Amino acid sequence: MRYVAIGDSFTEGLGDELPDGTTRGWADLVAAGLAAAHGTTVQYANLAIRGRLLEPIVTDQLDRALSMSPAPTMITLNGGGNDMMRPGADLDRLLALTEGAVRRCAAAGVRLVLLSGGDPSARLPFGNVMRRRGVALTAATADLAARHGLEFVDVFSDVEIRREQYWSTDRLHLNSAGHRRVASLVLAGLGYATEAHVVEPAPAGTRRGLLAEARYYREFVVPWVHRRLRGRSSGDGRTAKYFDWVPVQPA
Template sequence: MPEVQERERERLMKYVAIGDSFTEGVGDELPDGTVRGWADLVAQGLATALPDEEVEYANLAIRGRLITPIATEQLEAALALKPTLLSFNGGGNDMMRPGMDTSKVLALIERVVRRCAEEDVRLILISGPNPGAGLPFGGVIDRRGSELTRAVTPLRDRPNLVLVDIFNDAEIRRPAYWAPDRLHLNAAGHRRAAALILSALGHHTEAEIVAPDADERSRGLLHELRYYREHVLPWLGRRLGGRSSGDNRTAKGAVWSPVPKL
């Protein structure tokens, strides 16, 4: 009987994602208003790449979350689900705050790595895409993100850990992969991120490449004023008011859902 149960576990992949808006899928909105995103696409890609295994998927990500609740509350809730595979990205929202403590962020990343090793869970550690080129404070994000990415690179040698460096992917930095807010990936960007992650897991997937003419984006004065009115000022308003885009939101998918074979 134990041997049968072990064989059944070997044929079941349980993938859980934790993080913020990047992992939730903001920017890849479906017609019904829900978001999809790279994590959903990775789950589907795993189901396709593993025809002899059942794949279950959960996503605990919530937009606006700082790295502390991701690396503590979300992580422990995810591990309680007894996954076999866990993806983690965090720190993007911290990088937009003044006075970010890089050592604290790195310590929390190490906590995720350590806890996954303790629970024998395979970890996908993701360095998220760099939105710096499109943002008014992009230089700060570029500098902080580069520092964090360099610091976590040695972790790629840890057993049972896959490090995916999307931050340094030059293609995804092009405007064609970003939503109008310039902070979140659009559908094409999420498809490219999913392909990079699946390929890093050993399931080669052709990464999205958007035609060059799709990069043409007018950024005249009126365009920039509209951008600041629609995206930058509301963001500043939330910061000054101590609010987050994730206030009163719960996890995208807090329980296991089977991923259908397509």
């Protein structure tokens, strides 16, 4: 099996940092799970880069994935979250871009798996707007997958992962527990007997104070706004963490 993951920070694994500072994430865990399930080495590449919009994911990243030698046997695709955070997000355009990727993978004989990202909207500024857009994009992507006979892993509709214990301090990216849950959902969606990862509930009565909220806006919201005003992205200047095949051994 040769597996390539394409996407943005969700697929890159942001929020699941190992003690040595490297980023892991659900796609790395899926590659390890596939190797363990088959009892053989899986060749794995992760071309995802944080901050990427859907168009460069289904052009630049997909171009690279389909040009790899030997060719991939499976690609996972998630994208559109960064598009939906911008004013004037065009759902029809996002679906057209996704369907183009579907057709390219089908023509190349590569198995494509579509994913929706987790729903962080409950704790984000303008979260209601984000949730409405996410619901619409998820439903449309599910319909697209059904029409083309593709696996679709609907993380956005997973109620469990909306809990605070699965999210990083920036409230936008999953933490290690969140990535572990996504990996278990993906492996189960691919037909492997996998128990969904679950964490213990938070103690009752916990709440954020005003100082914590002010610190959150200062450390995360304001820098994000500044990047948008300057037309910058958190992924500017970054390259994929696994641009070519790396072997993942069965554990």
